[in-house]
Amino acid sequence: MKDIALDLGLSVVTVSKALRDHPDIGESTRRRVLERASELGYQPNLTARSLVTGQTWTVGLIVPDLLHPFFAGIAKAISSDIRPHGYGLLISSSDEDAEVERQQIRHLLARQVDTIVLASTQATADGLRDIGGRTPLILLDRRFADTDAHFVGNDDEAVGGLATRHLIAQGCRRIAHLRGPAVSTAAGRLAGYRHALAKHGLSATPDHVVDLGPSGDHRGEEAGYAAARRLLAMSPRPDGLFCYNDPSALGAMRAVLEMGLSIPGDIAIIGCGNLSYADFLRIPLSSVDQGAEAIGRRVADLAVSRNLTGPRHIDFIPPRLVARASTLRFTEE
Amino acid sequence: MKDIALDLGLSVVTVSKALRDHPDIGESTRRRVLERASELGYQPNLTARSLVTGQTWTVGLIVPDLLHPFFAGIAKAISSDIRPHGYGLLISSSDEDAEVERQQIRHLLARQVDTIVLASTQATADGLRDIGGRTPLILLDRRFADTDAHFVGNDDEAVGGLATRHLIAQGCRRIAHLRGPAVSTAAGRLAGYRHALAKHGLSATPDHVVDLGPSGDHRGEEAGYAAARRLLAMSPRPDGLFCYNDPSALGAMRAVLEMGLSIPGDIAIIGCGNLSYADFLRIPLSSVDQGAEAIGRRVADLAVSRNLTGPRHIDFIPPRLVARASTLRFTEE
DNA sequence: GTGAAAGCGCTAACAA
DNA sequence: TTGTTAGCGCTTTCAC
Numbered sequence A, B: 001m002k003d004i005a006l007d008l009g010l011s012v013v014t015v016s017k018a019l020r021d022h023p024d025i026g027e028s029t030r031r032r033v034l035e036r037a038s039e040l041g042y043q044p045n046l047t048a049r050s051l052v053t054g055q056t057w058t059v060g061l062i063v064p065d066l067l068h069p070f071f072a073g074i075a076k077a078i079s080s081d082i083r084p085h086g087y088g089l090l091i092s093s094s095d096e097d098a099e100v101e102r103q104q105i106r107h108l109l110a111r112q113v114d115t116i117v118l119a120s121t122q123a124t125a126d127g128l129r130d131i132g133g134r135t136p137l138i139l140l141d142r143r144f145a146d147t148d149a150h151f152v153g154n155d156d157e158a159v160g161g162l163a164t165r166h167l168i169a170q171g172c173r174r175i176a177h178l179r180g181p182a183v184s185t186a187a188g189r190l191a192g193y194r195h196a197l198a199k200h201g202l203s204a205t206p207d208h209v210v211d212l213g214p215s216g217d218h219r220g221e222e223a224g225y226a227a228a229r230r231l232l233a234m235s236p237r238p239d240g241l242f243c244y245n246d247p248s249a250l251g252a253m254r255a256v257l258e259m260g261l262s263i264p265g266d267i268a269i270i271g272c273g274n275l276s277y278a279d280f281l282r283i284p285l286s287s288v289d290q291g292a293e294a295i296g297r298r299v300a301d302l303a304v305s306r307n308l309t310g311p312r313h314i315d316f317i318p319p320r321l322v323a324r325a326s327t328l329r330f331t332e333e
Numbered sequence C: 001g002t003g004a005a006a007g008c009g010c011t012a013a014c015a016a
Numbered sequence D: 001t002t003g004t005t006a007g008c009g010c011t012t013t014c015a016c
Helices: A002-008 A012-019 A027-039 A046-053 A069-085 A098-110 A125-131 A156-169 A184-199 A220-232 A246-258 A292-305 B002-008 B012-019 B027-040 B046-053 B069-085 B098-110 B125-131 B156-169 B184-199 B220-232 B246-258 B292-305
Strands: A058-063 A088-093 A115-118 A137-140 A150-153 A175-179 A209-211 A240-243 A268-272 A286-289 A314-316 A320-322 B058-063 B088-093 B115-118 B137-140 B150-153 B175-179 B209-211 B240-243 B268-272 B286-289 B314-316 B320-322
Touching: A002 A012, A002 A027, A012 A027, A046 B046, A058 A069, A058 A098, A069 A088, A069 A292, A069 B069, A069 B088, A088 A098, A088 B069, A098 A115, A098 A125, A115 A292, A137 A292, A150 A292, A156 A175, A156 A184, A156 A240, A156 A268, A156 A286, A156 A320, A175 A184, A175 A220, A175 A246, A209 A220, A220 A240, A220 A246, A240 A246, A246 A268, B002 B012, B002 B027, B012 B027, B058 B069, B058 B098, B069 B088, B069 B292, B088 B098, B098 B115, B098 B125, B115 B292, B137 B292, B150 B292, B156 B175, B156 B184, B156 B240, B156 B268, B156 B286, B156 B320, B175 B184, B175 B220, B175 B246, B209 B220, B220 B240, B220 B246, B240 B246, B246 B268
Parallel strands: A058 A088, A058 A115, A115 A137, A137 A150, A150 A314, A175 A209, A175 A240, A240 A268, A268 A286, B058 B088, B058 B115, B115 B137, B137 B150, B150 B314, B175 B209, B175 B240, B240 B268, B268 B286
Antiparallel strands: A088 B088, A286 A320, B286 B320
């Protein structure tokens, strides 16, 4: 920039303004500047700009697992949607580790990101205190009661209700649930499951709710397998199973098939997340689609809009039931 | 930082040094500084630090599609491995668009990232000129002949050979190939396929190579379906099919099953990429695992090592054959 | 062991 | 329309 100014006999300020299409700059001057800039292959130093403007044009995203199609889909949508507005996306995978997550929050804060988007692994909102209102925070997928952060995700009670009602409609009467880890999504889905059962006068035996354990998210398949084995040993056996997520549903399917039982004949299975290849599974898996792309888009809108200091946004993206062979007992006959 | 200095009657310089564990600082002073810093919840401003040191501790990553498990896996591994070294990861999805990619390169350059990691969508290395040696570049997965950038990925000829030899070993004699878009990976796999056939005295009819078209990557399933339909209309019909990637293999499977043919009996199918749920498919899909995690780890090592200005690194991560039901003709009897 | 001076590359206010 | 002055928050000499 200094070079350009020197070359053209102008001041650095003029060049700076010309480069940013400032209103009060001579048309001819601007053209000369832009020309010389492209000749030199000039790239503005955004770091320096950020230091003075206090804005980094960066959104920080922390997810538990970037390989998980749900989070990957959200990340992709955010990235695509903020890009045209000049924003960049700083991503980190917390690996479902609350300590890593807290460390990453501090890291993003130190980098002065404009917005933090977080799918938290923490049990409470305590770890979010570090943020202290300086940087807008958008919670993703997982909520906390005691926080004033914005939220974008599903109404998990609706998710649980949708799945459970579907199983009931398919004629299941002893419906079990593989319960996820101690985060709001798991609690919400469980609540939705219970309400739906109660509403239809079905008993929700405590035995029918099996915990996937803390590894329910990143080792879902194994956890689902183990949990389903326990469930299948019961008598009478459950005839319907609502799983916290798709990987655990896959694990459950494996357990069921290994025992020589049929899906959905002996037991209907539905997951949550609607992973990309659900159609191509040995037995196509019914699932509740959470609308990852829509969630990502909404987050991007919020981040770009910049009116995040005002009233709290709580946006529920409606879930969608995708019924496939793993639950369709009647239509398949 | 100024506050800390004022509070303690020290200079900003001393505080700065204390915070960074500079050797020549009093033990007691350091402790006082650290204490006051944590009291105030002080976070160093990395933007400012970067401006003076010229190092941003940021790795920029551009991939064609973040939702693709291969790239998501790489991104996750890079993120996890650079994190402990204090690096952040700035990600963007180019959506398989060369123009977006070039724009993102400029963007990363403007942000002064320390290293650019790129899985390029471009046909030639021309679009990389912008980088001009100022910032180290690591090419991922897709190579260019005329560039001196580092490379981490697979030897795609080995990938193609591995898959094709496997089909031959399974008794296939009319082996077709769904060819990917115009990038090095597709060319390499095709070459490996041809060499393997030639070596075994099998004819490689031009008809047996069908192009998936430009959408081969992000709409792989549909492209695979369409391409396979064309292939299946031939007579004699191919009895083995090596697909550029797993999604296209899924599409091909759909086409085959729809025609009432059996897999692998009538036609054996192998893909590439070994997507996470390949085990749970209707017919478990054989595939060549590219070692996404290993690739990501290697990239992280290189980025962190910082001796990227020296000789060019070319690291081939060995591919691994994962044989499943879709190709196992003999052992399944 | 500590601090004063200078500057990283850029932009906001104001003056010319 | 253009330039001057100042400063973003931090780190680097180099003197004390």
